[in-house]
Amino acid sequence: MRVLNIGSLNIDYVYEMPHFVQPGETLSSLRLQINCGGKGLNQSIAAAMAGLEVYHAGCIGGEGSFLVEKLAQSGVHTDYIRQVEDQTGHAIIQVDPSGQNNIILYSGANHALTEETVDAVLAQFCRGDIVLLQNETSCISYAVDRARALGLRVALNAAPSGENLKQVPLEKLEWLLVNEVEGAYLAGAQEPEEILRRLEQQYPDTTIVLTLGGAGSMAARDGETVHVPAMTVRAVDTTAAGDTFTGYFLRQAAEGGSLESCLRLATAASALAVTRPGAADSIPSYEEVQAFLQK
Numbered sequence: 001m002r003v004l005n006i007g008s009l010n011i012d013y014v015y016e017m018p019h020f021v022q023p024g025e026t027l028s029s030l031r032l033q034i035n036c037g038g039k040g041l042n043q044s045i046a047a048a049m050a051g052l053e054v055y056h057a058g059c060i061g062g063e064g065s066f067l068v069e070k071l072a073q074s075g076v077h078t079d080y081i082r083q084v085e086d087q088t089g090h091a092i093i094q095v096d097p098s099g100q101n102n103i104i105l106y107s108g109a110n111h112a113l114t115e116e117t118v119d120a121v122l123a124q125f126c127r128g129d130i131v132l133l134q135n136e137t138s139c140i141s142y143a144v145d146r147a148r149a150l151g152l153r154v155a156l157n158a159a160p161s162g163e164n165l166k167q168v169p170l171e172k173l174e175w176l177l178v179n180e181v182e183g184a185y186l187a188g189a190q191e192p193e194e195i196l197r198r199l200e201q202q203y204p205d206t207t208i209v210l211t212l213g214g215a216g217s218m219a220a221r222d223g224e225t226v227h228v229p230a231m232t233v234r235a236v237d238t239t240a241a242g243d244t245f246t247g248y249f250l251r252q253a254a255e256g257g258s259l260e261s262c263l264r265l266a267t268a269a270s271a272l273a274v275t276r277p278g279a280a281d282s283i284p285s286y287e288e289v290q291a292f293l294q295k
Ligand code: RIB
Pocket: 010, 011, 012, 036, 037, 038, 039, 042, 090, 091, 103, 105, 136, 239, 240, 241, 242, 243, 279, 280
């Protein structure tokens, strides 16, 4: 079983700030780091570090080749990444002293992905393989439709939230992963239990996973609902915590693990990720996650 992640690749400009910039304020940052990122790239690395065989498909501009090198070093297959006549996607990330972040995205080459490319890449995979998607590239709806028609299993991390999500055939997903903001948007509810209940009702054939930051995570499938609390750690940088969660969740889910075991593994991995700075660089290895879970 292989995982094809049709996903974004970003250059992350990470500014360490004394506090988030306020409207009208000019504020010097304490430090700038330029990192590999993008929800797609981070999730490919997390899934590969968790032990899955991962192929990344996506687009970069000429200045993004170090992102491909990072994926390759992390054990991800990179043959389906195309260089296009556009700027590589990037993110401007502020990190405050508590480790919280906020992010400005520039899609750039991530939106140069075409239906032809999606078709060509999907043709290399077969029934039982998994397609992973996030909401940072073009052609999401098309990829879900085509992947399902080919008998592939589809996971969508519906991040970041956006109007286009309402057009995506979410009922065709095997796994839908959202945080509180994305969940509230899709379900039209605020309370986690209600978000989960409504999404479960709307998409009865889909495993719904809702991450809740410090309040842990929940999942629902076939009438079963599970809640796993967060693990207490000292947060340095929460960037890519959700991506780490997704990659590790998928590993356990792909093996047919129980909802609880999927959430537990993903929770431990993302807890470790927030103790480290950066996006892709903060993702722990499977051995580290196992050792952490034993404690
Ligand atoms: O989830 C974190 C990621 O979101 C960052 O790496 C940034 O590139 C944005 O896509």
